[in-house]
């Protein structure tokens with residue numbers, strides 16, 4: 266049952282306002298002691314020509330109490346409603362048990378398609394920590410939209426085209442050794458790419474050579490194309506290894522190269538709309554009215570660039586998927602780039618430009634390492650994952666030496682810890698990587714939440730009894746009720762996360778849920794012999810549905826649960 270709708274209905278009868286208007290006006294009070302819902306009576310002050318506190322008092326008397334609402338109380342200009350705890354608990358527990366893993370789902374997105382572009386690493390370059398940030402946020406956003414009934418499409422806009430491939434081909438021709446590359450493809454390709462830059466500083470002719478190779482690639486020359494294909498294949502093999510570990514998959518790998526033959530259309534549209542102007546031989550779209558630099562469409566040598574490929578990609582996506590939203594999960598340093606391409610699309614007369622959204626995120630700081638792919642001193646993502654799993658293994662071996670399948674548990678918890686770190690705060694905030702925080706089993710971390718889940722599951726296993734048909738009048742303390750209220754709030758957290766494109770709403774939600782659970786668990790014995798059977802059943806049922814919701818919420822973050830740890 267929808268308690269909010271119930272209150273709105275009853276209030277509608279008393280005030281003459283519509284049910285919808287009332288549902289919109291009803292708020293969730295900031296503290297439990299102020300009730301479950303609050304109606305701000307100033308909404309009625311004008312029509313009734315009375316002071317809000319007087320209205321609140323009158324309505325409180327008229328509202329009275331019933332089987333669902335234990336109390337309606339006037340506090341200042343507010344009318345606060347207290348649900349009947351037994352009725353509400355019963356209702357929430359039942360709803361979760363019925364829906365199972367679908368609790369909190371909705372169909373508000375039905376019939377609408379949301380594209381989520383994320384990860385998008387560059388071929389022959391390491392998959393670095395910024396790409397991991399994008400992967401964590403994008404994967405979670407996709408799950409969140411999906412949960413709300415949207416049709417979702419996961420796109421990996423691979424960086425597999427551009428003048429850098431001319432450089433790489435030139436480097437490969439000079440210093441490449443296939444046998445060595447086969448051993449450790451991305452590192453080796455990176456090595457020769459770095460060497461190219463060093464050598465080109467001494468001998469500028471190399472740059473010329475690289476430009477020629479890229480031209481050949483653009484013209485479809487078979488030998489250079491085969492090399493490029495090889496670089497792409499070995500890179501994807503490595504990327505997929507990481508995606509498998511993270512439990513991430515894509516519907517499309519249409520990256521930059523996919524649009525290499527779809528760029529003429531962009532140039533044609535822009536020139537037909539007379540948006541292209543010359544600038545030192547290059548063709549650009551001026552964006553003076555927005556006070557931002559022009560968007561370069563064609564370089565002076567006629568080559569297209571990153572931005573042109575993105576405009577071609579947006580046109581293609583609209584045509585192919587007719588999206589409701591086209592989301593790009595890319596670091597905030599590229600904010601200007603997206604502003605430019607969205608502005609160009611808008612100027613070209615496409616009203617759906619407003620449905621393109623750049624979802625940015627901050628930088629990842631390692632207390633003593635810098636992140637850059639040019640100079641070789643990058644932090645490799647796989648090293649981060651391995652280290653996290655290794656450290657987790659040490660901790661759980663220490664805490665629980667007899668645990669079975671330790672390696673498997675450490676993999677899920679260690680990876681979960683990394684993902685959680687990226688989803689912990691508002692995404693635009695920079696992250697300082699700290700193993701101590703990430704793996705703090707008592708702090709704000711994935712292990713803390715995963716441990717809470719495992720704890721709950723362990724009680725259920727130990728209890729080994731049927732707790733259906735529990736009497737929830739046995740579980741109405743403040744701590745129990747706070748947990749129930751938190752369980753009921755799951756759906757709202759998912760909606761908030763989608764509205765702001767901020768998975769951290771779900772992250773914060775599940776962390777708070779774990780906190781509420783632990784408070785309940787620490788204060789109320791469940792299996793102790795002095796607890797009567799009815800109370801035991803009620804508490805077990807609450808444990809059961811809590812573990813269910815923790816699992817669903819972590820699932821939306823791409824984090825797995827373990828049965829023991």
Ligand code: ARG
Nearest residue numbers: 385386387422423424575595
């Ligand atoms: N490959 C780019 C990079 O690593 C990110 C691509 C972002 N997506 C886009 N549509 N431009 O920086």
